[in-house]
Amino acid sequence: MIRKCFLCEESTEKVFSTTWVLPGLLPTEIGFSICPKCGSVCQSPSVDFDDMMAFYSSIAVYTNPGRQELPSTAKIRDLDEQIQFIKRGIGNLPNSVLQIGSSDGYTLSRFRDAGIARVLGVEPGAASVSLAKRLYQVNCIHGSAETFETNENFELILMTHVLEHLYNPQTTLSKCYRMQQKVTEGFIYIEVPLMAKASSLCPGFFSFEHINYYTRDNLLKSLTDVGYSPVSVLEHFNSNLSPVIGILASTKVQHHYSEYQSCYVDNKQILLEYRQKEISYWQGCLDALLPNLSKSQRVFLWGAGIHTSQLVTNTNLLEIVKINGLTDTSPLKWGINQGDWLCQSPKDINWKIGDYVIISSYASEKEIFIALSWLRDIGVVTLCLHNRDI
Numbered sequence: 001m002i003r004k005c006f007l008c009e010e011s012t013e014k015v016f017s018t019t020w021v022l023p024g025l026l027p028t029e030i031g032f033s034i035c036p037k038c039g040s041v042c043q044s045p046s047v048d049f050d051d052m053m054a055f056y057s058s059i060a061v062y063t064n065p066g067r068q069e070l071p072s073t074a075k076i077r078d079l080d081e082q083i084q085f086i087k088r089g090i091g092n093l094p095n096s097v098l099q100i101g102s103s104d105g106y107t108l109s110r111f112r113d114a115g116i117a118r119v120l121g122v123e124p125g126a127a128s129v130s131l132a133k134r135l136y137q138v139n140c141i142h143g144s145a146e147t148f149e150t151n152e153n154f155e156l157i158l159m160t161h162v163l164e165h166l167y168n169p170q171t172t173l174s175k176c177y178r179m180q181q182k183v184t185e186g187f188i189y190i191e192v193p194l195m196a197k198a199s200s201l202c203p204g205f206f207s208f209e210h211i212n213y214y215t216r217d218n219l220l221k222s223l224t225d226v227g228y229s230p231v232s233v234l235e236h237f238n239s240n241l242s243p244v245i246g247i248l249a250s251t252k253v254q255h256h257y258s259e260y261q262s263c264y265v266d267n268k269q270i271l272l273e274y275r276q277k278e279i280s281y282w283q284g285c286l287d288a289l290l291p292n293l294s295k296s297q298r299v300f301l302w303g304a305g306i307h308t309s310q311l312v313t314n315t316n317l318l319e320i321v322k323i324n325g326l327t328d329t330s331p332l333k334w335g336i337n338q339g340d341w342l343c344q345s346p347k348d349i350n351w352k353i354g355d356y357v358i359i360s361s362y363a364s365e366k367e368i369f370i371a372l373s374w375l376r377d378i379g380v381v382t383l384c385l386h387n388r389d390i
């Protein structure tokens, strides 16, 4: 589908696109486009809303192997900061908080521990709703940002890493603003990946699941357009995989930031530079593995999902190496096709000496590599594509 600008609804201009081969979906053209009026970048052409929802509910897996349902140390650190940042920005912690996209409930459990009496989540994933209840006794409305309803008033609304996924993010922000009209002063805290200069962006930054891209300027605009007044901003470039930005905004009218200026020229440059960097990055990673791969009898790809799609899309892998299969530890993915391959359980493959496995996940490369010691014990070679810190 072709999307209009998520901020000003202008028709967008395509900068680049490729064919993605995704698990459970037909090959799809996915591209990234820019708004000629305001300069905002969005995914367009994009997969249809229904296909995206099918992807989320069937095969998107957000828990990494080996953590036993515990928050990562980075997550704990981020929450320490987020709570202090909000407390400083408001002057005190409010009495009630609603989190849209509450995931496993950890974030709300931390706000409750910090002293907020009333916490409530909104979460579309049924598994996450029960996880939040079981792990942290956090209650959630089972619903999406677009459809949930509540008559309760909340002084603080949290939306971390949600807006970049929504087909109509401004509709959800407006809904939040309306919901806070009965409180004396309402606050919202938004956090999203930050579209910084191309040199600051990790491989895969322009991704399948992220359909809206935010800079500091257009995130401020997205809040002021619906009525909020931003009061505090935080930005980090090196703390997480990709740069992040958080903004705290109030329902009380204030004027701390200048009028929005279009960022068309700068943002288009970011997209073009990123695309060049992305192609040479993935191909460079693959080229570094080739001397090893030439000794292989059979080659398997580890992981049915986005990184496999990126590896296939951004390199000449299929022209130079015969891929014998695709495997993944998640039972949700077994029996699902991705491109020409059927994803199998690793236990169903008759592994032999001379078999090679390519691990292509950028974010979880190390965890996957460590978890595959059993394959190395039986003579299978496990190669890390990115080779980041092993």
Ligand SMILES: [Zn+2]
Pocket (backbone or CB within 6 Å): 005, 006, 007, 008, 009, 010, 035, 036, 037, 038, 039, 040
């Ligand atoms: Zn626009």
